[in-house]
Amino acid sequence: MARIKLGRRSYAVPGSKPVRIALGVVLVLLGMLGFLPIVGFWMIPLGLLVLSVDSWRVRRMRRRLEVWYGRRKEAKAAQKAKAASETETA
Numbered sequence: 001m002a003r004i005k006l007g008r009r010s011y012a013v014p015g016s017k018p019v020r021i022a023l024g025v026v027l028v029l030l031g032m033l034g035f036l037p038i039v040g041f042w043m044i045p046l047g048l049l050v051l052s053v054d055s056w057r058v059r060r061m062r063r064r065l066e067v068w069y070g071r072r073k074e075a076k077a078a079q080k081a082k083a084a085s086e087t088e089t090a
Contacts, residue, residue, distance in 0.1 A: 001013075002014070002015060006049070020054055023050050024047045024049075027046050027050060028044055030043050031045075031046075031047060
């Protein structure tokens with residue numbers, strides 16, 4: 001069974017490649033109808049996440065987003081640590 005790692009958690013997705021692709025496409029298409037009740041815009045990133053298992057283009061976008069977010073998180077942590085050290089010395 002294929003798994004998607006998102007942060008520290010791991011989620012199972014269907015083991016069959018055609019089922020994963022169909023599920024991802026359906027989620028993205030229904031997400032575009034997010035203004036309707038029940039379906040929502042939250043389905044678009046979920047569908048792209050499922051598609052990233054099989055599509056190198058979507059996987060590349062997801063990886064770039066992960067790297068960008070990780071660097072941003074590290075920069076904010078470093079900024080907080082610098083601010084905390086400056087207040088201790090003052």
